[in-house]
Amino acid sequence: xxxxxxxxxxxxxxxxxxxxxxxxxxxxxxxxxxxxxxxxxxxxxxxxxxxxxxxxxxxxxxxxxxxxxxxxxxxxxxxxxxxxxxxxxxxxxxxxxxxxxxxxxxxxxxxxxxxxxxxxxxxxxxxxxxxxxxxxxxxxxxxxxxxxxxxxxxxxxxxxxxxxxxxxxxxxxxxxxxxxxxxxxxxxxxxxxxxxxxxxxxxxxxxxxxxxxxxxxxxxxxxxxxxxxxxxxxxxxxxxxxxxxxxxxxxxxxxxxxxxxxxxxxxxxxxxxxxxxxxxxxxxxxxxxxxxxxxxxxxxxxxxxxxxxxxxxxxxxxxxxxxxxxxxxxxxxxxxxxxxxxxxxxxxxxxxxxxxxxxxxxxxxxxxxxxxxxxxxxxxxxxxxxxxxxxxxxxxxxxxxxxxxxxxxxxxxxxxxxxxxxxxxxxxxxxxxxxxxxxxxxxxxxxxxxxxxxxxxxxxx
Amino acid sequence: xxxxxxxxxxxxxxxxxxxxxxxxxxxxxxxxxxxxxxxxxxxxxxxxxxxxxxxxxxxxxxxxxxxxxxxxxxxxxxxxxxxxxxxxxxxxxxxxxxxxxxxxxxxxxxxxxxxxxxxxxxxxxxxxxxxxxxxxxxxxxxxxxxxxxxxxxxxxxxxxxxxxxxxxxxxxxxxxxxxxxxxxxxxxxxxxxxxxxxxxxxxxxxxxxxxxxxxxxxxxxxxxxxxxxxxxxxxxxxxxxxxxxxxxxxxxxxxxxxxxxxxxxxxxxxxxxxxxxxxxxxxxxxxxxxxxxxxxxxxxxxxxxxxxxxxxxxxxxxxxxxxxxxxxxxxxxxxxxxxxxxxxxxxxxxxxxxxxxxxxxxxxxxxxxxxxxxxxxxxxxxxxxxxxxxxxxxxxxxxxxxxxxxxxxxxxxxxxxxxxxxxxxxxxxxxxxxxxxxxxxxxxxxxxxxxxxxxxxxxxx
Numbered sequence: 025x026x027x028x029x030x031x032x033x034x035x036x037x038x039x040x041x042x043x044x045x046x047x048x049x050x051x052x053x054x055x056x057x058x059x060x061x062x063x064x065x066x067x068x069x070x071x072x073x074x075x076x077x078x079x080x081x082x083x084x085x086x087x088x089x090x091x092x093x094x095x096x097x098x099x100x101x102x103x104x105x106x107x108x109x110x111x112x113x114x115x116x117x118x119x120x121x122x123x124x125x126x127x128x129x130x131x132x133x134x135x136x137x138x139x140x141x142x143x144x145x146x147x148x149x150x151x152x153x154x155x156x157x158x159x160x161x162x163x164x165x166x167x168x169x170x171x172x173x174x175x176x177x178x179x180x181x182x183x184x185x186x187x188x189x190x191x192x193x194x195x196x197x198x199x200x201x202x203x204x205x206x207x208x209x210x211x212x213x214x215x216x217x218x219x220x221x222x223x224x225x226x227x228x229x230x231x232x233x234x235x236x237x238x239x240x241x242x243x244x245x246x247x248x249x250x251x252x253x254x255x256x257x258x259x260x261x262x263x264x265x266x267x268x269x270x271x272x273x274x275x276x277x278x279x280x281x282x283x284x285x286x287x288x289x290x291x292x293x294x295x296x297x298x299x300x301x302x303x304x305x306x307x308x309x310x311x312x313x314x315x316x317x318x319x320x321x322x323x324x325x326x327x328x329x330x331x332x333x334x335x336x337x338x339x340x341x342x343x344x345x346x347x348x349x350x351x352x353x354x355x356x357x358x359x360x361x362x363x364x365x366x367x368x369x370x371x372x373x374x375x376x377x378x379x380x381x382x383x384x385x386x387x388x389x390x391x392x393x394x395x396x397x398x399x400x401x402x403x404x405x406x407x408x409x410x411x412x413x414x415x416x417x418x419x420x421x422x423x424x425x426x427x428x429x430x431x432x433x434x435x436x437x438x439x440x441x442x443x444x445x446x447x448x449x450x451x452x453x454x455x456x457x458x459x460x461x462x463x464x465x466x467x468x469x470x471x472x473x474x475x476x477x478x479x480x481x482x483x484x485x
Numbered sequence: 486x487x488x489x490x491x492x493x494x495x496x497x498x499x500x501x502x503x504x505x506x507x508x509x510x511x512x513x514x515x516x517x518x519x520x521x522x523x524x525x526x527x528x529x530x531x532x533x534x535x536x537x538x539x540x541x542x543x544x545x546x547x548x549x550x551x552x553x554x555x556x557x558x559x560x561x562x563x564x565x566x567x568x569x570x571x572x573x574x575x576x577x578x579x580x581x582x583x584x585x586x587x588x589x590x591x592x593x594x595x596x597x598x599x600x601x602x603x604x605x606x607x608x609x610x611x612x613x614x615x616x617x618x619x620x621x622x623x624x625x626x627x628x629x630x631x632x633x634x635x636x637x638x639x640x641x642x643x644x645x646x647x648x649x650x651x652x653x654x655x656x657x658x659x660x661x662x663x664x665x666x667x668x669x670x671x672x673x674x675x676x677x678x679x680x681x682x683x684x685x686x687x688x689x690x691x692x693x694x695x696x697x698x699x700x701x702x703x704x705x706x707x708x709x710x711x712x713x714x715x716x717x718x719x720x721x722x723x724x725x726x727x728x729x730x731x732x733x734x735x736x737x738x739x740x741x742x743x744x745x746x747x748x749x750x751x752x753x754x755x756x757x758x759x760x761x762x763x764x765x766x767x768x769x770x771x772x773x774x775x776x777x778x779x780x781x782x783x784x785x786x787x788x789x790x791x792x793x794x795x796x797x798x799x800x801x802x803x804x805x806x807x808x809x810x811x812x813x814x815x816x817x818x819x820x821x822x823x824x825x826x827x828x829x830x831x832x833x834x835x836x837x838x839x840x841x842x843x844x845x846x847x848x849x850x851x852x853x854x855x856x857x858x859x860x861x862x863x864x865x866x867x868x869x870x871x872x873x874x875x876x877x878x879x880x881x882x883x884x885x886x887x888x889x890x891x892x893x894x895x896x897x898x899x900x901x902x903x904x905x906x907x908x909x910x911x912x913x914x915x916x917x918x919x920x921x922x923x924x925x926x927x928x929x930x931x932x933x934x935x936x937x938x939x940x941x942x943x944x945x946x
Contacts, residue, residue, distance in 0.1 A: 221701060225799040234763035240682060240884020243814050244726070244784035245767045245775040246758075250809075251722065251787055258719035261712065265705070297707075302695035305839035306706045314706040323705035326712055327802050328793030333810060338686040338847045340812055340884070341788050348711075349794060351801055353704050378766035386799045423701020423801070 030472055033158050038465065041154055042137075045464075048112075048146050049130040049139040055090055055113035055180045064090040064176045067112050071174055078157040079166055085192075089184035090176030094195070098169040103482055104199035105169040106400070107435070109427060110149025111178035111205065114141030115453045122455035135460050142459040143446035148204040149174055151445060151464055155471035167479035171198055175427075178205070182426050189434045200400045200439040201431045207446035208463070209417050210291055214408045214470075216401055217442035219420035220428055221319070222354035222391035224363040225327075227384040228253065229347040236332070236341040243342060250331050250346040252379045257348060259374055261324045265309035265317065267352065269370045272322070272363065277356040277393070279320040283420070287315050290417055319422045322358060326350045353422065360388025389424040392432055392440060399481040400441045407473035411466045416443075445470075491623050491933050495615075499926065502615055503598075506925075509573075509607050510591040510600040516551055516574035516641045525551040525637045528573050532635055539618040540627060546653075548645035551637030555656070559630040564943055565660035566630040567861070568896070570888060571610025572639035572666065575602030576914045583916035596921050603920040604907035609665040610635055612906060612925055616932035628940035632659055636888075639666070643887050650895045661861045661900040662892045668907035669924070670878050671752055675869045675931075677862055678903035680881035681889055682780070683815035683852035685824040686788075688845040689714065690808040697793070697802040704803060711792050711807040713840045718809060720835055722785045726770035726778065728813065730831045733783070733824065738817040738854070740781040744881075748776050751878055780883045783819060787811045814883065821849025850885040853893055853901065860942040861902045868934035872927045877904075906931075 034041070051067045054060045068084055068091040075082035075095035082095035090113060098105055117127040117140050125131035130139035137147075153172075160166055173196065175185045189196055209215040232249035233242070262268055279287075292315045294306065308317035317323065331346025333339035352363055364385045375381060395401075396418045408416045421442070428440055445467035451457045495502070512528045515521045529545055529552040536543035536556035543556035551574060559566055578588040578601050586592040591600035598608075614633075621627055634657065636646045650657055670676040693710035694703070722728055740748075753776045755767065769778035778784065792807025794800035813824055825846045836842060856862075857879045869877045882903070889901055906928035912918045 223701070223799075223801065225801070232764065234761075237762060238884055239786045239788060239812060240684075240814060240882070242762075242779055243786045243812075243883060244778035244780075244782055245769050246762060246779075247764055247766070247768045248786050250790050251718075251785075254715035254719045254787070254790075257712075258715045300695075301698065301703075301707060303693065303708055304841065305708070307708045307839070308706050317705035318703060318707075321705055324712075325700045325704045325709050325801075325803055326715070326793065326807075327700060327800060328795045328804065329711050329715075329807060330791050330795040332787065332789035334789045334791040334808075338684075338810065338812070339788060340684065340686070340786075342786055343789065346787075346790060347795075349799065351700060351704075351799070353701060378768070380765065421701070422704065423699055 027472060027476060030158055030162050031469055033162060034465065034468055034472070041468070042461070045147070045150055046130045048150060049142055050128050052128045053113045053141065053176065054116050055177050056116050064113065068093050068176060071112060074153065075172060078153065079160040080170070080172060085188055087184035087188055092176065092185060092188055093172070093174040095172040096170065097166050098171070100169050103169050105171060105197070106478065107171040107173060107196060107198035107201045108149070108152055109201065109203045109205065109431070110152070110174045111145045111176065112174050113176045113179050114144070114146070115179050117455070119455060124456055132461070135462050136458040137461060138456055138458045140457055142457055143207070143450040144452040144457070145178065145205050147446065147459045147464055148444040151467035152204055152471050154468045155475065159472060159475065167475050168482070171196065178427065182430065185427070186430050189430050193434050196435055198435055200398070201436060201441070202400060203425065203428055203431070203440065203442045204444055205425070205427070206421070206442035207444040207448065207450070209419055210293065211447040211449065211460070212412070213291055214412050214414070214416040214445070215419050216396065216404055216416045217419055217421050218396035218401065219320070219356065219393040220391060220424055221322070221422055222358060222360060223389040223424050224352045224354060224360040224367070225349070225386040225388060226351070226364070226367065227347060227349050227386060228256070229345055229382055230256070231345045231380045232342055233344055235344050239340045239342050246342055247379065248342045250343055252381065253331070253346045253348060256371065256375055256381070257326060257350065265307060265323070267322065267324050269366050271366045275357045275359065275362070276322060279316065283320065284316065286418060287313065287319075290315065290419070319420045320355055322355050323353045324350065325353070354391045356391045356393035358391060360390060364388070389429050390432065392428055393420070394438050394440050398439055399478060400439060403478035403481050404441065404443060404470070404474050406477050407470045410473050411469040488933060488937060491619055492930055494619050494623060495926065495929055495933070502929070503922070506608070506611055507591045509611055510598075510603055511589050513589045514574045514602065514637065515577050516638050517577050525574065529554050529637060532573060535614065536633060539614065540621040541631070541633060546649055548649055550645035553637065553646060553649055554633070554635040556633040557631065558627050559632070561630050564630050566632060566658070567939065568632040568634060568657060568659035568662045569610070569613055570662065570664045570666065570892070571613070571635045572606045572637065573635050574637045574640050575605070575607070576640050578916070580916060585917055593922070596923050597919040598922060598925070599917055599919045601918055603918055604668070604911040605913040605918070606639065606666050608907065608920045608925055609905040612928035613665055613932050615929045616936065620933060620936065628936050629943070632657065639888065643891065646888070647891050650891050654895050657896055659896060661859070662897060662902070663861065664886065664889055664892070664901065664903040665905055666886070666888070667882070667903035668905040668909065668911070670880055671754065672908040672910065672921070673873070674752055675873045675875070675877040675906070676880050677857065677865055677877045678880055678882050679857035679862065680781075680817065680854040681852060681885055682783070682883050683819060683821060684850040684885050685813040685815060685821040685828070686810070686847040686849060687812070687825070687828065688808060688810050688847060689717070690806055690843055691717070692806045692841045693803055694805055696805050700801045700803050707803055708840065709803050711804055713842065714792070714807045714809060717832065717836055717842070718787060718811065726768060726784070728783065728785050730827050732827045736818045736820065736823070737783060740777065744781065745777065747879060748774065751776065751880070780881045781816055783816050784814045785811065786814070815852045817852045817854040819852060821851060825849070850890055851893070853889055854881070855899050855901050859900055860939060861900060864938035864942050865902065865904060865931070865935050867938050868931045871934050872930040
């Protein structure tokens with residue numbers, strides 16, 4: 025297949041592609057705001073029509089929340105199927121006064137388009153649809169079997185999407201999954217994500233006296249629950265950045281040598297991050313770099329802590345109770361429920377019997393690791409190289425992505441690739457969100473090549 | 486002097502004494518509520534008139550807050566002067582719905598009078614005035630030199646009283662001070678307080694990133710200020726209940742053997758307190774009893790702590806900052822400013838240089854210790870024995886009393902006795918505050934004997 029004609033069509037139609045993209049960007053699909061319910065339905069319907077126009081069998085899957093757009097093209101019974109995920113909903117726009125242009129009136133300045141959702145996630149999945157559209161318009165078919173899923177509640181937790189996925193596993197069945205909701209590692213450094221950390225999350229409350237009591241009258245005798253709490257929490261991580269719960273590292277999969285080598289070569293802007301966040305130093309785990317500590321190593325964080333008097337001046341009390349929320353980021357092959365068990369056992373051994381505490385185990389998330397040498401990765405690697413002038417870096421993400429775990433749980437556990445064309449400084453979730461026109465088109469071009477590469481590799485394989 | 490006639494007069498006039506007391510109790514002198522400004526003035530005027538009726542030279546000392554009642558009787562130039570302190574203001578009555586009788590309509594049930602302020606502090610100073618009144622009515626004079634000070638803002642911090650005291654030291658000049666604002670150690674166990682703990686109070690804030698950041702993206706690398714904070718605070722007190730700041734105990738005056746012996750014999754209701762406060766155990770300092778730890782030993786308490794996400798569910802952030810308020814209760818001869826210096830120096834040595842924190846030193850209070858063998862104590866000891874059937878216990882209080890420190894600072898540093906006839910379970914500051922009629926009259930009788938004993942001891946001495 026000679027693809028140059030297709031690439032030519034993309035280039036000669038840049039203006040109409042942008043015009044079409046802007047139609048989508050003008051739709052105020054804020055899922056968190058019930059006033060935009062009609063906008064969500066309108067957009068889903070618009071996307072269904074678009075998918076139908078480009079050769080896919082598309083329809084709306086209703087949920088008790090926002091509708092899910094589902095489209096498929098599966099004419100080759102002997103070939104595997106790729107499911108592509110995106111979301112058409114966007115974050116709220118507040119604070120509106122900080123926007124320099126109206127969030128739903130896309131505006132070009134230089135190479136950038138400014139609009140809410142232009143990066144997250146409209147620009148990501150729309151570039152994929154555009155690549156399909158142009159291939160279909162030029163060839164009358166698409167290379168391979170595809171399912172497209174575009175949900176409308178990603179920004180509010182994908183709750184109804186999970187209901188749908190769990191109840192209709194067969195419909196979504198696929199062999200590989202591409203989540204078009206990530207981005208470049210840094211501008212000009214495209215990336216493919218092949219792993220994500222998991223999460224174990226807890227809330228602990230220590231109780232002291234039944235009510236706040238006078239610290240003069242009772243201080244020195246009556247147990248102070250804030251002191252109990254901090255004594256417990258301060259024992260969970262040592263000064264070398266290591267978690268002290270026995271067995272915590274038992275299942276941890278060490279990063280492989282090639283992963284560490286690659287990470288060492290990544291253009292990680294440590295000084296920029298320090299400046300941006302106003303921190304004087306990173307505090308990574310002993311024997312690991314800060315990037316490794318933030319992506320391939322488990323860690324402990326206190327997310328919130330509260331108890332006693334927090335107003336102005338000095339109120340002299342022993343508080344009745346004190347609580348904290350804290351989390352462990354997990355790495356392959358740690359299991360949240362096992363970590364919870366280890367943690368609770370450890371508590372029993374370190375907390376004196378006269379300290380009253382209770383722990384709530386909040387929902388955990390499993391870590392994800394797929395094989396970055398699978399065809400979906402190698403195909404994208406070549407395709408991106410063709411149009412970005414460099415191979416994408418292979419990375420693991422430090423956080424969790426809800427839908428990735430849903431796909432892992434309900435569909436395929438081990439062939440999930442996360443990708444996208446946005447950059448970390450696009451202001452996702454913030455005022456003046458923007459997206460590079462150049463990257464948008466490089467994304468369309470890369471997707472065209474990816475579709476053919478992936479297809480070819482499957483046939484070859 | 487044969488006092489039996491005086492004691493007889495008290496007994497035969499119980500009803501009219503109570504009627505008179507109830508007049509005072511009906512005055513809603515809530516200093517915290519500006520609606521009661523006129524009530525405060527009216528009560529102060531009523532007290533001035535009463536003092537004048539019983540042989541004292543009395544007047545109102547205006548302040549920019551509630552007026553102070555000042556009365557004196559100093560006919561003996563060669564004898565020392567005793568200043569007696571009380572306060573006519575009371576706490577607010579809320580929650581009103583929990584009162585079984587109207588708070589300003591004193592009601593007798595069994596041996597108890599129910600009314601706001603009946604114990605704290607109207608019952609305490611009024612019993613003193615009643616003793617004076619009856620002596621004066623029977624003898625036409627009072628034994629000794631006295632100054633009476635009754636302020637109207639004790640429940641809101643005595644701020645204007647301090648202004649007055651500091652600007653008119655000469656007017657208040659006295660040789661001994663009796664603060665009629667304490668109470669019995671336990672019902673039936675009268676007490677004299679000869680020492681109070683002091684206070685050093687701090688607020689600390691640790692800062693991490695400039696704003697809350699995602700714990701998935703940055704966890705393991707970006708410093709978590711809540712972890713920094715708890716690591717600092719958890720190092721300040723060891724598991725033996727000892728404060729770990731170098732030099733902290735340098736100035737600490739150990740309790741004397743007789744004090745420890747006496748404390749060991751006190752009817753300290755450890756089990757009752759555990760039950761009332763719903764605690765399983767006391768956590769006292771090693772080698773000290775819980776009562777000692779709560780009164781004659783310094784200690785550390787966290788009064789409040791806050792930072793990060795405190796709502797429901799799991800929000801995965803590294804908070805931008807985390808703060809805590811905490812205090813050290815100090816004992817003689819610890820000085821708050823010196824403790825602050827030691828603490829700040831210690832911080833520098835234990836906190837790694839890449840942790841950002843700042844500390845605010847809030848106003849401290851000096852501990853107080855007077856000699857319980859001085860005449861004021863011995864006179865009261867005998868007087869109380871006469872009417873309560875047992876000697877009062879000598880105790881040191883765990884908290885601080887604002888006016889005691891004012892008197893120490895502006896008048897006499899070392900002859901301050903705190904006394905009163907109320908009991909710990911009188912519900913002071915709570916709904917249904919009450920006071921034993923029997924203790925009220927035992928208080929009047931004891932005060933009569935005290936006034937003569939004290940006077941006699943001075944002449945003897």
